[in-house]
């Protein structure tokens with residue numbers, strides 16, 4: 001499953017980041033997900049739980065911020081938010097456009113870290 005491999009690489013990346021800082025664990029991953037990223041949000045959330053099992057991220061949350069798909073319409077000379085990703089049309093004039101401005105995002109924007117309970121703070 002596509003989403004599972006994405007989730008696993010996110011978990012791996014976050015676990016590495018936490019290990020590098022030392023004494024912390026990941027409590028949440030914040031992700032920007034565009035409507036045109038080709039990823040199903042529900043499937044990704046489910047895959048995340050699966051990917052976390054048996055890792056230091058077990059019990060952490062995946063927080064998804066959905067990014068609407070925005071296209072540029074040459075006719076209106078303006079950016080417009082798509083009503084549906086099935087049709088790449090300007091929502092104002094209906095002209096077809098393939099100039100996607102936003103909506104392909106699939107990026108981790110933040111990690112929430114917390115101190116590991118069993119480790120003493122060094123500060």
Ligand SMILES: [Zn+2]
Nearest residue numbers: 073076090093
């Ligand atoms: Zn237009």
